[in-house]
Amino acid sequence: MKDANPNPRAAIPDRTGPRGPLSGLRVLDLSAYIAGPYGCSLLADQGAEVIKIEPPAGDNLRKYPSTLEAESRAFIGVNRSKLGVMLDLKAPADHAALMALVRTADVLVHNFRPNVPPRLGIAYEQLKTINPRLIYCSVTGYGETGPLKEKAGYDQVLQTMTGMCALQGKRGEPPEIIYGSVVDYYAAALVAAGVSSALYEREKSGQGQFVGVSLLRSALTMQSARMVWAEGEPKDVGRDMRSGGITGLHPTRDGHLYISANTPHFWRALCDKVGLPELASDKRYDSVRKRALHVDEIVPKLRAALAARSALEWEALFGEVVPCAAARTVEDMFDNEQVLAEDMVATFEHPTLGSYRGFTRPIKFDRTPGPLPFAAPTLGQHTSLVLGPQKQNSAASS
Secondary structure (H helix, E strand, O other): OOOOOOOHHHHOOOOOOOOOOOOOOEEEEOOOOOHHHHHHHHHHHOOOEEEEEEOOOOOHHHHOOOOOOOOOHHHHHHOOOEEEEEOOOOOHHHHHHHHHHHHHOOEEEEOOOOOHHHHHOOOHHHHOOOOOOOEEEEEEOOOOOOOOOOOOOOHHHHHHHOOHHHHHOOOOOOOOOOOOOHHHHHHHHHHHHHHHHHHHHHHHHOOOEEEEEEHHHHHHHOOOOOOOOOOOOOOOOOOOOOOOOOOEEEEOOOOEEEEOOOOHHHHHHHHHHOOOHHHHHOHHHOOHHHHHHOHHHHHHHHHHHHOOOOHHHHHHHHOOOOOEEEOOOHHHHHHOHHHHHOOOEEEEEEOOOEEEEEEOOOOOOOOOOOOOOOOOOOOOOOHHHHHOHHHHHHHHHO
């Protein structure tokens, strides 16, 4: 297929709102699931034009279970502010269309296993001959080398492999999964950070480069405080960051309350507020380490005192002097005063879902705040806009 639009970059209108730090840059998002796609959304939040390129079957996340009828909640949540294009990279015409986009792109992100891009004709060595300034980001499960490089990697698989689940569970009990795709979302942050650093370096060198992000690196980066093994230490030593039971979730008269009281100042304030000043003056409890040794003495007294009020009442009473939070649901965040004051929730209009509220830009820039976000695309929604009507018509007839 001939490129229906000789200058596809010029066909796409500017986004509504102010410029962002990455406005004027084009990102091709060939990734699926969470890590790569959300990393690209973080770039879109900062103004980049992100084109999500999906195969005819679509991103697998579109098919995930969802209580939404029209779309997958997961897909909508990690693909905001993108243009949607459908291409079958195994078809010569669609591959040529992608190459036309590569010539105009600043960044390409994918999450194929290392042996797949060469077969599709989209390996870095192949694309850099077309566009030497291209920042090429590969998101893998285990990295680009080593015995596991071709193995499919998923968030909870890497959690389990790297000890996160073992430490999440209580000592001597079964491991526990940490829900919320924390490894994927951290990898997404590494995608955005790595790409941005490579773009900054390109301003000096004029050259693109390969950027590698893996779920394995993400999972271990999240545990850098645990990844310390002093010479002579035994293997089975306490590596977790828990503070001995004082800092943590506690039951109250109604609901649960998380309290963080590690510093001397906060420990004294906690003791005063709950009516146990004698704990603060006891030399046996005057450090986090000492309190951890005496947790069985302190926690029952603390919880007996907390039973006098609800979690929300304690949260209000503690105010700014004791770091704490009453346990809430994520639904509570949509109308939370602090969340709204920080402008973290936006209203989106989606072609099939209609109006919905969702999370928006996570980083503040005072001079270049970035354009307004918009809803994730339907499959191939912007193919005609990006590639021209000829491609849209051929896709409709196939």
